[in-house]
Amino acid sequence: IMKNSISLNWTLKIAVAVMLLFAAPLGLRGTGLSADVIYVNGEKWWLLAKPVSGELLKKLDTVLPPHEQRVISTANWSGITCIWSIEKGKLYLKRVEVEMVDSYKDKVYTFIVPADSLKDVFEGCYTRRGILAKWVDGELRAGQGNLVSYSHIGFARNHKKEIHFKVNKGIVESLEQRRYSVVSISQKKEYKGRKLDYPAVRVLKYRPEPFKY
Numbered sequence: 001i002m003k004n005s006i007s008l009n010w011t012l013k014i015a016v017a018v019m020l021l022f023a024a025p026l027g028l029r030g031t032g033l034s035a036d037v038i039y040v041n042g043e044k045w046w047l048l049a050k051p052v053s054g055e056l057l058k059k060l061d062t063v064l065p066p067h068e069q070r071v072i073s074t075a076n077w078s079g080i081t082c083i084w085s086i087e088k089g090k091l092y093l094k095r096v097e098v099e100m101v102d103s104y105k106d107k108v109y110t111f112i113v114p115a116d117s118l119k120d121v122f123e124g125c126y127t128r129r130g131i132l133a134k135w136v137d138g139e140l141r142a143g144q145g146n147l148v149s150y151s152h153i154g155f156a157r158n159h160k161k162e163i164h165f166k167v168n169k170g171i172v173e174s175l176e177q178r179r180y181s182v183v184s185i186s187q188k189k190e191y192k193g194r195k196l197d198y199p200a201v202r203v204l205k206y207r208p209e210p211f212k213y
Contacts, residue, residue, distance in 0.1 A: 032152050034076040038084040038142050039094075040163065040213055045142035048155040051133060052082050052093070060121050064098055065111055071099035085130065086165070086213055089172050092130035093122070125170075133170040140165055148180045149204050158204060163211060177211035180204060 035046035052060060057078060061067075070079030081097045096118065098111040115130040122131045143159025150157040158180045165175040183205055187198035 031074045031154075032150070032157065033154055034073075034081070035143075035155070036082045036084060038086065040086045040142070043144070045144050045163065046159070047082075047084055047140065047142045048157070049140050050082075051084075051136045051140070052096075056121075056135065060096065060118070063118070063121060064096070064113065065100060069100055071101055071108060084133075086172055086175075087129055089213075090129075091133040091136060091167055091170050091172055092127070093118075093133055094130045133167070136167045136170055138167065140167060148182050162206075172213070175211060175213050177209045178206040179209055180206045 033050070035048055036050060038045050038047040060080075061078070064080065067079065072079045079098055081099075083094045083097060085092050085094050092115075094115055096113045098113070100109050100111045101107075102109060115126065118131060119126045125131045125134050141162050141164045143157075143162045145160035148158050148160055160180055162178050162180060163175055164178060166173045181204075182202050184200040184202055186200045189196050189198060
């Protein structure tokens with residue numbers, strides 16, 4: 001377990017206290033969520049999903065520092081970030097990071113829990129490469145670069161560059177890279193012989209790109 005520290009001024013400390021006081025009643029409605037991190041071919045991407053959730057997250061919580069010591073926000077209610085990696089066609093959880101507040105030393109630091117300390121939480125999933133994500137099924141996506149579209153709820157956003165991959169019990173079955181852009185389409189309509197211009201419609205589009213993993 002490691003600690004990385006940065007300064008925390010009094011303004012931030014007050015902001016954290018106020019946030020903790022009012023966070024619970026607000027719920028997750030209308031809130032953009034913070035991403036996990038995933039490495040593919042050694043490159044860092046933002047994983048637009050939270051594969052550790054529900055009962056599994058509750059079980060993970062039992063081996064992590066208490067919530068009142070974490071940096072909590074409406075974008076990250078658990079205060080944790082999971083670090084993932086795709087290696088040899090499989091999805092692995094490499095470690096869990098918890099942002100912590102040390103009020104005595106006037107610091108925020110990162111509490112790091114490596115995969116080999118999580119064997120009891122993810123029973124039967126530990127390997128030398130990390131925690132094999134056997135519980136993960138379905139399509140996931142990760143992004144890099146600037147945002148080209150954003151809605152302030154969940155992961156309703158698109159990065160300029162994304163990878164979309166299908167996972168079956170931790171096995172990555174397919175992966176596609178996409179480059180997103182937004183184009184404006186003008187609208188012209190005719191009414192009683194008059195040509196009218198309507199506000200342009202912004203449309204999200206993408207083109208697939210080759211990607212090896």
